[in-house]
Amino acid sequence: MIERLSTSLKRNKHSYLLLAPYLLMFVLFTVVPVLMSMSLSFTYFNLLEFPRWVGWHNYERLFLEDEVFIIALKNTFIFAVITGPISYVACFVFAWMINEMSPKVRSVMTLLFYAPSISGNIYFMWQLMFSGDAYGYINGFLMKNGFIYEPILWLTTEKYIMPVIILVQLWLSLGVSFLAFIAGLQNIDKTLYEAGAIDGVRNRWQEMWFITLPAMRPMLMFGAVMQITSSFAMADVATQMAGFPSVNYAAHTIVTHLMDYGSIRFEMGYASSIATVLFVLMLTINLAVQKLLRNIGD
Template identity: 65%
Template sequence: MQKVGKWQQLKIDVKRNKVSYIMLTPYFVLFFIFTVLPVVASVVIGFTDFNMLELPHFVGWKNYIRLFLEDDIFKKALKNTLIFAVVTGPLSYIMCFLFAWVINEFKGKVRAFLTLIFYAPSISGNAFMVWAIIISGDRYGYLNGWLMKWSFIYEPIQWMQTEKYVLPVLIVVQLWLSLGTGFLTFIAGLQTVDKSLYEAGAVDGIKNRWQELWHITLPSMKPQLMFGAVMQITQSFAVADISINLAGNPSVNYSGATIVTHLMDYGSGTRYEMGYACAIATILFALMVGTNQIVQKALRRVGD
């Protein structure tokens, strides 16, 4: 039997399912125009000197050499971003699943109410305002007031003006806001697990909830686990609004700077160094894709 090549197999699939491909065409067109093309353009512009007023001028690897050898702020932003990703990424992912797992044990309106409570901070427009009050640098800030009341401190701490406190506070706020789309995905995934699998598992010797979780629940939720991982990775690497709203841009000694805030600094405002900004964006994109691949390989082994 003659072996069919990949392109020939693709042509056969397209002919066989042409109606489905026709229905998907508008999405593919929009995805190509608004996602693929901008990414490719960003990579290309990253090798140029472009200020949006003149035509791009090719400079080769100059922007990347400048990033890693001359830009000390980028090195600090890269370090902060990696700390954010390593700490908030796994923690927020685990939190999303554990909270979803617990909430899924409730029924009907109680489950819906608890889901809303946990999901609300991620969509609240006043989230930063709440934390600004909590970590206010005077004695009227809730955190300072509580610490002074119990004699842990004797004068207010300027949380967002003291370099050593900025990053830990931002990490805490990021974790508080992390129960977003991934959390809802896990809730939905848990509700679609076939209940008969648990009965079959009990017959095969599964004795407790942890064994059910590892051998039945998690393998049944691999698509949701993959999607949740993508969302949490993107969220942990793309931190910017939290830092800007609470620590300012620039923050004290750039202690709250991230790759995205550095990108915004060069891609907008008064700089408009778009070639350099695109080089920063390319580095961020490569970090996200690389981390994504590692996490997906790890998740494929779940339940093995």
């Protein structure tokens, strides 16, 4: 085993040398912090005192005593289950449709679809639309057409907060995954479609299932990782639209709970336990989705 590893290192030494800077940065800024966070999750640490070992106490407190965390966990799953699959499918469908257009139109449409995910003032527009007075665009339209007779407090009424935030998140979700799908569709070998026609592929749906999707597995897996990460790590939309904290924690997520204990209360041991739970959730779901995607086209 050691001899085989040594032989591989010698044979591919130039490749490993090129990878070394990235691996070093990845270990220092990803692996080490994750391991440190997991270790701190078993301690009481407030940044002023040296960490004190408390074992499983933080996790017991998290699941058995912290009612707000349970609300955050439920909200996070609702956001992830709705926004994750819908945005993932939407990214692929829009990428596929835009890929069929001429190069100039494709470039313009790609920019138009991607722009919202990088716009800095996008929340201001949505806050205007869902403003809780008669000057809000949604309220103004509904009142003008007789659907309602007084303004709806969209962002301060518990039953409306979740749908509004889900809508905004879906609109912002055409980001990196969308670009990855566009790139993947552009790089599919066109001779595969000719070979498929010879082998019996007769329509566009069969082309997509037996040729397009299998050829895009790396991009599909990358997109799945990005969409799962963004849906489970959602915090900016919730805090910008509904405030922090939101009314009755209606928009509270695991990440906002983590921000509360890590950035405001400075209970770093407890915050680390929240981060560890989120990490395990995201890793488990990512592995499950990647296993599912490996079966596409088989």
